[in-house]
Amino acid sequence: MAARTAYLQELARADAPAYLTLRDPALNGWPERRGPLAAMATDLLRGRTSVLALEPAAPALSQGCTVEVEFWEEDVEGQLVAPRRNRYTQRLPRERATTTTTVHGVDVPTLPLMAAPTVHECTFPVDVVVTWVDGADPEWNAARAERLAGLTGTATTRESSGQARYLSRDELRYAFRSLHLFAPWVRRIHLVTAGQVPSWLDTSHPAITVVDHRAILPPDALPTFNSHAIESALHRVPDLAEHFVYLNDDFLLGRPLGPEAFFSPAGHTAVWFSPNTIGLDHAPDAPPYLKAAFNNRRLLQDAFGAVLTDNLAHAPYAHRRSVLEEIERRFPAEVAATARAPFRSETDLSLLSSFAQHYGLLIGTAYAAQSERAYVNISNSDLEWQLKKALEREQDFLCLADHHDHALDQDRLDRVLGDFLETYFPVAAPWERRG
Numbered sequence: 001m002a003a004r005t006a007y008l009q010e011l012a013r014a015d016a017p018a019y020l021t022l023r024d025p026a027l028n029g030w031p032e033r034r035g036p037l038a039a040m041a042t043d044l045l046r047g048r049t050s051v052l053a054l055e056p057a058a059p060a061l062s063q064g065c066t067v068e069v070e071f072w073e074e075d076v077e078g079q080l081v082a083p084r085r086n087r088y089t090q091r092l093p094r095e096r097a098t099t100t101t102t103v104h105g106v107d108v109p110t111l112p113l114m115a116a117p118t119v120h121e122c123t124f125p126v127d128v129v130v131t132w133v134d135g136a137d138p139e140w141n142a143a144r145a146e147r148l149a150g151l152t153g154t155a156t157t158r159e160s161s162g163q164a165r166y167l168s169r170d171e172l173r174y175a176f177r178s179l180h181l182f183a184p185w186v187r188r189i190h191l192v193t194a195g196q197v198p199s200w201l202d203t204s205h206p207a208i209t210v211v212d213h214r215a216i217l218p219p220d221a222l223p224t225f226n227s228h229a230i231e232s233a234l235h236r237v238p239d240l241a242e243h244f245v246y247l248n249d250d251f252l253l254g255r256p257l258g259p260e261a262f263f264s265p266a267g268h269t270a271v272w273f274s275p276n277t278i279g280l281d282h283a284p285d286a287p288p289y290l291k292a293a294f295n296n297r298r299l300l301q302d303a304f305g306a307v308l309t310d311n312l313a314h315a316p317y318a319h320r321r322s323v324l325e326e327i328e329r330r331f332p333a334e335v336a337a338t339a340r341a342p343f344r345s346e347t348d349l350s351l352l353s354s355f356a357q358h359y360g361l362l363i364g365t366a367y368a369a370q371s372e373r374a375y376v377n378i379s380n381s382d383l384e385w386q387l388k389k390a391l392e393r394e395q396d397f398l399c400l401a402d403h404h405d406h407a408l409d410q411d412r413l414d415r416v417l418g419d420f421l422e423t424y425f426p427v428a429a430p431w432e433r434r435g
Contacts, residue, residue: 001050001071011041023053023066027084050083065256088114104184122259124267125187127241128179129234131227132172132249134196143223147342169414171250171400173200173432174421178253180429185259186245190237192216192230194223205431211237221340228292231352232339235324243267246317246352250402252425253316254374254395261371261396262318269318270369271357274311288344295348296355299334300362308358314399315373317352323365324356371396378417379403387420 011022014037022040026032030049034040037054044052050073055066072080072092079091088111100107101115117123134140179186192211197203203210213222216233224230227248234246245262262270281294289311297308328335331349338349349355360366374395376386379402390398400417408416 001048001073004048004071005045007069007071008041008045012038014038019057021055021057023055024049025051025053027051087118119265120260122243122263122265122267124243124263125241126185126259126263127188127190127244128183128186128247129190129192129237129240129244130172130175130247130249131192131230131234132168132196132198133194133225134198135168137196140194140196140223144225147223147225168249169400169402169417170421171252172198174425175247175249175252176201176431177425177427177429180431181425181427182253182256183259187241188239190240190244192234192237200433202431202433208431209237209239217339221342224342226338226341226343226345226348228344228348228350229339229341231350232328232335234352235319235321235328240321242321243269244319244321246319248314248399250400251314251316252398252400254372254390254398255393257396262316264367267320268364269320269323269357269360269366270371271318271361271366272313272315272369272371272373274313276311277309278311288348289350291346292344292348292350293354295334296350296358299331299349300355300358303330304362306362308354312354312357313371313373313397314375314401315371315397317357319352319356320360320365323360323363324351327351327356327359374398375401377401377403378413381408383408383413384416387416391420391424393424 016037020037021034022037022044023034024030024032024040024044024047027049030047033043035043050071052069052071053066054069070083072082074094075081075091078094080094082090082092092111096111098109099112099115101110102108176189179189186207188207188209190209190211191197191201192213195212195214197210201208201210213224213230215238216236217224217229221229231246234240243259243263264270278290278293278297281297283290286294293308293311301307334347334349335351337347338351341348357366361368372395374386374390374397376383376390376398378400380386
């Protein structure tokens with residue numbers, strides 16, 4: 001606390017970025033205040049509040065991007081006394097020995113005890129797998145039309161094979177940016193594609209691996225246009241970490257998250273349920289994702305005697321490679337049938353977006369978790385309101401869900417989405433090619 005005045009005077013004189021603000025949080029009866037760095041630092045010289053926060057001005061990345069500064073008092077025995085509770089200690093001898101540790105490439109002094117991970121942290125490597133296709137590729141579309149010819153039933157519905165299932169609005173670029181901004185702990189990102197590569201992606205970057213469908217699916221399953229089929233083989237991605245997070249290309253992280261948002265320290269996987277139930281499984285006109293949910297339920301009920309009732313949220317899916325390998329060994333016929341369905345079919349399992357999560361809950365490798373999510377339906381007429389709400393940055397995850405019909409005309413839709421994505425994720429990732 002004796003250094004508080006000098007610290008604030010230095011802050012007031014600092015040549016800091018204009019976007020940086022100073023916040024005096026609500027503590028010990030004081031109301032929260034916030035303002036420009038120099039002005040707020042000068043104003044706070046008149047008080048003795050014990051905690052300050054440096055952070056970007058809203059709405060730019062403020063969620064989780066705060067540096068807090070505490071001013072510790074000294075007691076009569078010369079010990080430093082914390083102004084609020086923390087995980088380690090309320091009192092600290094002034095001459096306590098320190099060590100140096102590295103945090104995100106920066107060497108910092110700390111107590112030896114604090115240099116080791118706690119039981120609350122995940123210390124294992126975590127990868128990300130993202131699936132994507134370029135729906136505008138004429139060769140790919142010709143193969144899709146050829147594969148679809150002569151098929152009937154579920155495969156021919158818009159929900160199974162319509163163009164909207166494959167339309168790219170450059171969400172992938174921003175999904176990758178969200179990983180760079182908000183999950184720097186990810187070891188490697190594996191992009192699984194149909195032999196296609198986004199023009200902006202530098203595939204030589206060491207954090208990026210591009211995986212062709214041919215590397216993970218059998219020849220008689222290709223070409224495939226079925227996300228369920230592709231999901232069934234993601235555990236075969238070469239050099240994939242045991243723990244990985246699977247993202248559709250329209251899933252984005254909404255604010256800084258640690259690996260503990262996806263896994264327990266013991267490596268169990270988080271499961272986020274949707275508020276929507278799957279209903280009863282006797283609806284012949286049900287959309288393909290529900291038919292897959294019905295199949296999931298029948299198979300798991302036969303195996304465990306337990307009934308699943310919920311859809312999963314449209315959010316990243318945490319997985320363990322070993323659990324997926326176990327599922328394939330235990331249910332080989334059903335997994336093989338899913339892998340070989342070129343479009344969504346009557347017999348599909350939704351292996352990575354529902355089945356594996358419920359299987360994990362039943363065998364004890366998964367747990368039900370909570371998260372804040374924004375599901376943005378870009379077909380709706382209130383899209384601009386939805387996106388404005390999302391810019392408040394109060395969600396862990398966003399899903400920009402596309403549809404076959406849109407309330408906004410195409411030019412306006414592209415402009416609105418482009419402006420939103422660039423505002424939310426303005427920082428280019430290091431694997432983006434210049435220009």
